[in-house]
Amino acid sequence: SPCPPAVLAEAGETGGREERCASRSVSDAIVGDIPAGLLPEILSEALVWSALHGLVVGDRNVPRSGNIPGVGMVHAPFALLPVSFPKSLWRQACELAPIFNELVDRVSLDSKFLQESLFRTREVDTFTGRLLDIHAKMLELNKTEDIRLGLHRSDYMLDSATKRLYQIELNTISASFPGLGCLVSELHRNLLNQFGKQLGLDSRGVPGNTSVSRFAEALAKAWNEYNDSSSIVLVVIKPEEHNMYDQYWLSTIIRKTLAEVDSEGELLPDGTFRIGGRTVAVVYFRSGYSPNDYPSESEWRARFLMEQSSAIKCPSISYHLVGTKKIQQELAKPNVLERFLDNKDDIEKLRKCFAGLWSLEDSEILEKAMESPESFVLKPQREGGGNNVYGEDVRETLAKLQQEGGRGLAAYILMQRIFPASALTHLVRDGTCRRDSAISELGIYGAYLRSKDKVLMNDQCGYLMRTKVSSSNEGGVAAGFAVLDSIYLT
């Protein structure tokens, strides 16, 4: 179908024209085009709905909005309508969740694998090194985790050329938006209930989203398993958090920063972790995944203290390490999954969604990346977005690291770049709607709870679609324009 130049001009796009043209016919027929007369009404309805239903974040323009609940709220950025997504690939992604949950658990028990895989990374990456130090100390202390809780989100992109689903990464710590993601699905259903006829869409096309209740259920079950009715669930937070409402949807009571845990928390000789005179059954981390979360030794002490305790950590240090990009790359090597899983079908399913992943020790792939950097993404061991290297910067970074002797290469992995088809989207931020060409990433939540030999929960738990403006130099460099989204099954 022809590519309307007006839209591309509006989007300020320069590259990837062909790919976008090809993709337009697929998705835009369904969600891209809202009749102009209808747009203001839908937008207004969506904004009101968000305000009335808590689809909100702290407004960075308002002081105290990152600390005081109820002060300075603005609707979370969202796509006005869901993005279409093939049902078969959706099912495939959902099916993978329990398998990845199990894999994380198995890998977490293999300390040697974790330490060895990350051995060269630690030499050049202090942050990962410190996580490994905590892990090593737990080994020295013979610390075991009998009750293990994982609240994960596995992220995927749909490759436009092959029409295949590829895993981007697996988040084992602080997977965000289980709270607001649900609300976006509800918002979209609500809008389709009202305007579906005019748009030619049916609200039943948006699958139900249970992330918030299932994650809350997993936390509650873990708490129950700890078996102390006076104990609490502690949410570890950042000193300032504009995404606090996403967290409040899951748990409203005890929240502490790492620094507060350091000054107020105590570890009893029997391993009990207490804070403010109360026993902590479950520690749910919504901080602690980035070097910025550890500005001083105080935060590291807090992390270490909690790790030593008998509280159920979500995640434990082992689960955290399993979620690193380096481990993702090691697991993609031939015959590695076989070390951890027995079921051949499961292994097959996982492998099918693995993109190309390489260690930079591989000189052949290093050369390829220098030759065609646009086909790769260079990733350090970091979380939270904005850390990856794309395009020409890949070549420059690799050249620089090689000039410096090549040791620094161990801090990164190289990944095949996935090119999702873009679709015309209405992105709403701060009350303003912008129509642009965008690409999406599907996150599938998974919860896992195990007590010794008993698996108490191993489920797919809802989803999150995130949509961002497609740009020739995507990812992290500019702040970008990502919004929360849901899916419309086709």
Ligand code: ADP
């Ligand atoms: P983080 O843990 O910081 O979220 P990710 O691996 O998810 O790290 O990368 C951040 C973003 O970069 C992703 O949300 C995605 O938009 C983009 N990205 C990452 N890997 C790829 C890839 N292989 N191909 C295309 N885009 C990617």
Ligand code: MG
């Ligand atoms: Mg991540």
Ligand code: MG
């Ligand atoms: Mg990510």
